Amino acid sequence: MILNALSFNVLRFLALSVLLGVSTLTVQAGTSAAISGQDVNGKAVAVNGHGHYTLVMYTNPDLEDASREMTLALDAYRSRSDFTLVRVVDLRGGVPPEMRSIVRIQIRKEEAKEGIRLRKAGVNASSPAPIIPDFSGSTLDALGWDSIYDQVHLVVYDPSGKEIKRLANVSSPKEMTRLVDGIL
Numbered sequence: 001m002i003l004n005a006l007s008f009n010v011l012r013f014l015a016l017s018v019l020l021g022v023s024t025l026t027v028q029a030g031t032s033a034a035i036s037g038q039d040v041n042g043k044a045v046a047v048n049g050h051g052h053y054t055l056v057m058y059t060n061p062d063l064e065d066a067s068r069e070m071t072l073a074l075d076a077y078r079s080r081s082d083f084t085l086v087r088v089v090d091l092r093g094g095v096p097p098e099m100r101s102i103v104r105i106q107i108r109k110e111e112a113k114e115g116i117r118l119r120k121a122g123v124n125a126s127s128p129a130p131i132i133p134d135f136s137g138s139t140l141d142a143l144g145w146d147s148i149y150d151q152v153h154l155v156v157y158d159p160s161g162k163e164i165k166r167l168a169n170v171s172s173p174k175e176m177t178r179l180v181d182g183i184l
């Protein structure tokens with residue numbers, strides 16, 4: 001019974017993780033110092049990279065549907081060379097160490113499905129939208145997201161890597177796209 005509950009939570013998390021992103025951050029939000037993390041492939045990701053605007057999205061397994069809607073609403077921006085989406089998935093305490101590789105595999109499968117969906121939709125995403133599962137909370141802490149939230153949160157970095165906007169409790173994709181339209 002415990003294994004079934006764990007398997008259900010892992011699958012739920014995996015699906016959400018693919019649509020969202022988590023990053024292991026090393027610097028407090030609001031600074032222009034480099035913030036980076038590791039995506040599901042073990043690749044370092046600059047959360048506040050230089051040369052483009054970066055929208056970082058907080059999500060967790062309970063926010064799977066909301067974060068999927070937000071991600072879909074960003075399709076129109078995904079082809080832009082001056083825009084990057086990074087999704088941070090809050091998995092603190094939710095996935096035992098022995099299950100984390102399975103979670104990463106599932107996220108990679110979901111990323112592949114998203115790539116196919118984008119191509120079919122005619123979106124030429126020049127760079128992938130990294131998903132970084134945060135099992136320890138280090139990325140979330142660096143972004144200033146030290147609690148578990150019941151709505152999507154966003155932070156936007158400018159091309160020099162400085163935080164320029166932060167939104168808590170984003171309830172609709174339109175709210176998010178207005179933010180992006182106002183910045184780009």
